[in-house]
Amino acid sequence: MTAPPSPTGIVSVHAAADGQVTVWRREARTGTLHIENTLQRGWVYARNLRDLSALGDSLKVSSEPPAPGAHYHAQDLAPDGRVAERAYRYLLSGPTPRQLETEILRGAMAARSLTARPSFGDLSGYVRLGYTEQHLITTRQTYHQNLTFDDPVRMQFDLETTALSPDEGRIFLIAVRDNRGLETLLEARRAAQEGEMIEAFLDLVRVRDPDVIENHFIHGFDLPFIAARARRLGVPFRLGRTGDGLPWTIEDGSRTPAWACAGREILDTLDAVRRLHLPSSGLKAVARHYGLAPDDRVYLEGTQIVSTYRDHPKLVRQYALQDVQEVDALARIVLAPSFALARLTPRPYHRLTRAGPAKGVLEPMLIRAYHEAGRPFPAPEQGPHDPHRGGHVQLYAEGVLPHIVKADVASMYPSIIRAEGIGPQQDELRIFNRIVSDLTTQRLHHKHQARNPLLPEADRREHHAMQDAMKLVVNAAYGYLGAGRLARLGDRAAADRVTARGRAVLQQVTQELQTRGMQLIESDTDGVYFSTPAPASEEAERALIEDVSATLPEGLTLEFDGRARAMLSHQIKNYVLLRYDGTLDLSGASFESSRSEQYGMAFLRAALRAMLEGDVPEVQAAFEQVMAQLADRTYTNTAVASRVRLGKSREVYAQTRGGRKEAHLEAAWQAGVSFTAGDRVDLYVREGHGLTVMTEPDGHDYDLKHYQAALVHNYATRLRKALDPADWDQLFAGRGPGLFDRPVQQMKVLWRPVRDEDGPDATSSFIPTVR
DNA sequence: TCGCTCCGGGG
């Protein structure tokens, strides 16, 4: 009796310009690695055969695919001639990808009278994919089928160096681990040992034979650094699995090019983290954000690493090991969507953390569908189109409102695309709509399974990653339609139909809510904030939303998306929520400005909390306290300073300074220090000196009058919408209690309806909130 | 409002 075959999945593909393709597969159960070598022809879609006219008879034109061993071949995908003028009617192929491309580019130079050999980037009339993409499409494969995240061998390594640049420093330590039990340190205490250490690292890579190599900022630091050191020390940096093993860089337009090598997928957790828009994308901060940092985590400043290694080497060793451990844990979270995405789209895993979801993920799926169907790839949309209108945004009320509910239309644009059968007009196979529909259906299944308590944790994670990946593609679909020339199957008119329908759906939601007595606050594209007329339980709120949802057309659902005790609605997309657990959520530029001073933000948070609790005396107390602390100079210069970016270097500013002074640059100039564009400095207004570069963080010589006024103008002003104008003036405009003043205890927190943008006069109908 | 440049992140 033989065991059933163990399922395998692709972990890496290397497709070279000469047609050689190597595919690495892992067996999910046993971990065994299989290597397969094949040859592929290169293929490219073309509108016409003009550039290849020089080939004459050596270009065979036929409605059939090329025979094995064929030379240059053009498959006419519309032999009946019924095809749009600018469609990509021919599938060109050649003995190798390079030969085909060289032939096309050389032919184009002659046929179009160009003076230099063009590249495909500046050559219209072709659809060309990377060699690996070509192979995955022709063989109908994708990465990672049957594999879960830890089935591939994943290695993490991290360098400790004496400087940030390989010209100024060297590597003295490399921490290495993998997901098969390796965890080790390589060290070069003396400079003379660095080359051997790099060789030892490469040996380790060869022996452990990872499919995936990971680190945080590996493309921008570790790989360029170690490759440069290896070159300088005469060590061949053979990281890859075939040929000379040398890695190469992919110039993808980003400032730090991506590194790649044959047979090992190089993944940078930073690339994945950047998409999450966390306050910091650094490894330590992100690890803390996800609760991955161990209790005994060692934190070292970059500049301290060398001296710490000299005096307490154990600390640096622990630091480096914890780095690779954190990268491993972080990768499981942030790389999981890309890992799953690689099953859906014919692209290598390592390209997907950097690929845009529309052009980089969805479009290859569309091209694959046309290739499989053997149909011409459609012509792009013609000519310019009317300006594209987006979602509907409206403010209905401002001020402080109680019992807040947020509802949104689940995956609104994808749902509309699906429900209305919308897709690009040139997409004759209707593949765009089919992809969105299929992925939406499959996504629901994975979403459901991700929450299934009967499944093991690992399976649930896989389902979650899969639904995340599908969500990414599906959400990219609408943007792809409207993306203009960049998207080969873009269609502005179709994108307009999506948003128009979206505005109508949202309109219906807001009307239904109003009918049920809800006070709308703001609506934005696919969601709405509203206030219930009386306190309600979460169950009641959810029931209400379901009730409204039932009125929506087939395929569209309104979902509960959170609740809060109170909301300060300041401007459209600028609001503050006080949650039932006491957390304060600030949204929008009015509340999150990065230029804010510490003292002001501390006041604002305290005042907002009090305001949302309806406690005006406490707002006043917070204000008076900060004013008093400013006056008695409890605050330091640091607390009032703000960090600004300088737009010019000292030298450049010197040339314009005589004509027009710029406040920030002038302050830096006056400080007498050198600076270049992009430098950040802490500025504060110094008593008697105006705007000044902060040199004494613990000093107290700030300009009292300026900062007291700034507290009112920059911070208290964000509380205006919550109070009667006269009350606001009384509290913050600096007048003491006068004859006509109201006792603060009588002041109420308010809200008022807003009719529309340029609506009625601004002082109408204040209505106190019920507490 | 658009288009350009710069940054992030790493020791």
Add this chain to the structure above:
DNA sequence: GTGTACGGAGCGA
């Protein structure tokens, strides 16, 4: 020599 382009902030026109 291994492929068609990151996302946001801030600035000046």
